Amino acid sequence: MDQIPVVSYARISADIRRDEHGVQDQHKLNRETAARLGWTVVHEYTDNDKSAAKAEVVRDDFEAMLKALRAGELLHGTAVQGVVIVAEDRLARRPGDYERFAEAITYQDGRVFADARGAKDLYNEDAESMGLFGAVISKMEVRKMQRRMRRSHRTRAEQGKPVGGTRPFGWMPDRLALDPVEAPLLRQAILDVISGRSLHSITMQWQRDGVTTSLGNLWSMRSLKLAVMNPRVCGWREINGELVRGPDGNPVVGTWEAIVAPEQWMAVKSHFDARKGHYVDRHGGVGPILPLDFREPNYLLTGTVRCGRPKADGSLCNTSLRVSHTKDCVQHIYLCPAKSAGGCGGLGRRGDMVDLYISEAVLAKLEEVQVSASSDQTVWAKQGEYDGAKARLETLRTQWALGNVSNELFFPAAADLEKQIARLRTEAQGFAASVQRQRSRSNADVSEIRRRWFLAEEDGGLPLTVKRTYIREALHAVIIHPCGGGRKKFNPDLLEPIWRED
Numbered sequence: 345m346d347q348i349p350v351v352s353y354a355r356i357s358a359d360i361r362r363d364e365h366g367v368q369d370q371h372k373l374n375r376e377t378a379a380r381l382g383w384t385v386v387h388e389y390t391d392n393d394k395s396a397a398k399a400e401v402v403r404d405d406f407e408a409m410l411k412a413l414r415a416g417e418l419l420h421g422t423a424v425q426g427v428v429i430v431a432e433d434r435l436a437r438r439p440g441d442y443e444r445f446a447e448a449i450t451y452q453d454g455r456v457f458a459d460a461r462g463a464k465d466l467y468n469e470d471a472e473s474m475g476l477f478g479a480v481i482s483k484m485e486v487r488k489m490q491r492r493m494r495r496s497h498r499t500r501a502e503q504g505k506p507v508g509g510t511r512p513f514g515w516m517p518d519r520l521a522l523d524p525v526e527a528p529l530l531r532q533a534i535l536d537v538i539s540g541r542s543l544h545s546i547t548m549q550w551q552r553d554g555v556t557t558s559l560g561n562l563w564s565m566r567s568l569k570l571a572v573m574n575p576r577v578c579g580w581r582e583i584n585g586e587l588v589r590g591p592d593g594n595p596v597v598g599t600w601e602a603i604v605a606p607e608q609w610m611a612v613k614s615h616f617d618a619r620k621g622h623y624v625d626r627h628g629g630v631g632p633i634l635p636l637d638f639r640e641p642n643y644l645l646t647g648t649v650r651c652g653r654p655k656a657d658g659s660l661c662n663t664s665l666r667v668s669h670t671k672d673c674v675q676h677i678y679l680c681p682a683k684s685a686g687g688c689g690g691l692g693r694r695g696d697m698v699d700l701y702i703s704e705a706v707l708a709k710l711e712e713v714q715v716s717a718s719s720d721q722t723v724w725a726k727q728g729e730y731d732g733a734k735a736r737l738e739t740l741r742t743q744w745a746l747g748n749v750s751n752e753l754f755f756p757a758a759a760d761l762e763k764q765i766a767r768l769r770t771e772a773q774g775f776a777a778s779v780q781r782q783r784s785r786s787n788a789d790v791s792e793i794r795r796r797w798f799l800a801e802e803d804g805g806l807p808l809t810v811k812r813t814y815i816r817e818a819l820h821a822v823i824i825h826p827c828g829g830g831r832k833k834f835n836p837d838l839l840e841p842i843w844r845e846d
């Protein structure tokens with residue numbers, strides 16, 4: 345296997361502690377680090393600016409290294425793919441050095457970087473793991489985008505392809521105007537995803553309705569997910585999983601017609617991002633991945649109904665009921681699993697009746713909520729905090745660039761602020777998504793929900809996944825209390841809905 349060619353950089357100066365390594369020791373350590381990682385040091389750069397601690401000192405080897413990194417090769421043509429140093433404080437002398445180094449090393453893809461502690465992922469979005477370097481790398485975002493643009497344009501030019509590939513579903517062949525049939529379908533699918541309908545359910549419907557992709561193929565969950573998550577639907581575009589942004593940091597708006605608003609696309613994105621590597625458990629929470637649980641439940645209340653039979657100590661069994669069928673009954677039965685399966689095995693109830701009563705209760709709750717829905721909160725409470733943090737970071741950067749703030753103060757403070765901003769941005773997206781959900785709820789007339797609730801899906805009825813979402817959002821659980829032995833008349837008073845607080 346070929347080893348990755350890297351350069352070793354060592355520097356000694358007045359501001360580095362005396363007990364640390366001399367330049368030869370640094371190179372030796374760097375060679376060892378490289379060897380551990382399967383890299384080969386092809387050149388050693390050394391600067392000794394111990395005697396010249398002035399700002400205008402030119403570090404010849406540092407500059408030569410940047411040149412080699414940008415070019416991807418040494419003067420005599422030996423390829424260079426990365427850098428090994430002992431620690432980050434060897435690199436920066438002046439604020440500009442970090443930027444110039446980051447710019448040079450990330451100029452092309454596939455670059456590697458390590459210090460004595462190990463390899464660092466330069467392309468990792470998580471700037472926090474980069475320590476001191478993180479603040480600079482995140483400043484590099486815009487340049488990284490430019491690099492990706494450069495590469496993508498180059499690739500297209502090299503392959504002689506026109507811009508774009510297949511016609512995107514939803515648009516006319518000119519890729520600008522909306523297709524009058526496809527665009528409304530895609531828009532509805534996006535709204536449905538936001539309201540909690542599963543991709544599976546939409547895919548099934550499109551397959552039944554004979555909707556095909558722009559290449560004439562049947563839709564799959566995968567292709568549908570790509571279509572609804574493509575930022576093109578709101579006028580933005582993405583290259584390599586990142587939004588293309590202008591110099592101001594805002595997404596570049598394309599010249600084509602949009603199908604939904606950016607907030608709606610963000611709601612879809614945050615919907616799927618929250619589920620990345622996770623599954624949504626039967627109680628609506630997000631849990632770690634368990635492949636078997638991807639199956640869509642076939643019953644309205646599985647995961648919602650629980651056993652209300654008292655145990656010997658007086659507490660309730662509270663086990664999640666399973667669905668069972670018996671020979672003498674066409675309807676499903678909600679049943680407490682046997683003791684060996686974690687339940688008490690002592691409770692069962694007619695599923696059709698439970699489904700009906702709980703459906704009615706949830707619909708009544710929705711109607712009640714619709715009346716008071718005028719007080720929707722549409723302004724995010726932390727907007728001020730978010731704007732303030734961004735403004736403080738900008739001020740800090742300006743002051744630092746002017747030399748008014750030291751590296752020691754700047755980097756930790758910037759990292760803290762960036763962490764805070766990232767957290768708030770995530771919250772903002774979650775909030776935007778919940779506003780979208782609220783809107784699409786209150787826009788969907790509850791009487792229409794009621795009408796479609798009891799229809800078969802083939803006849804325009806609500807898909808089971810949507811009904812389950814409404815139920816999950818209204819209820820924590822339904823406790824089913826025992827009715828005594830023998831076959832009794834169904835008693836709805838023994839169903840105890842546990843409502844979610846609003």
Ligand SMILES: [Zn+2]
Nearest residue numbers: 651661680688
């Ligand atoms: Zn039980």
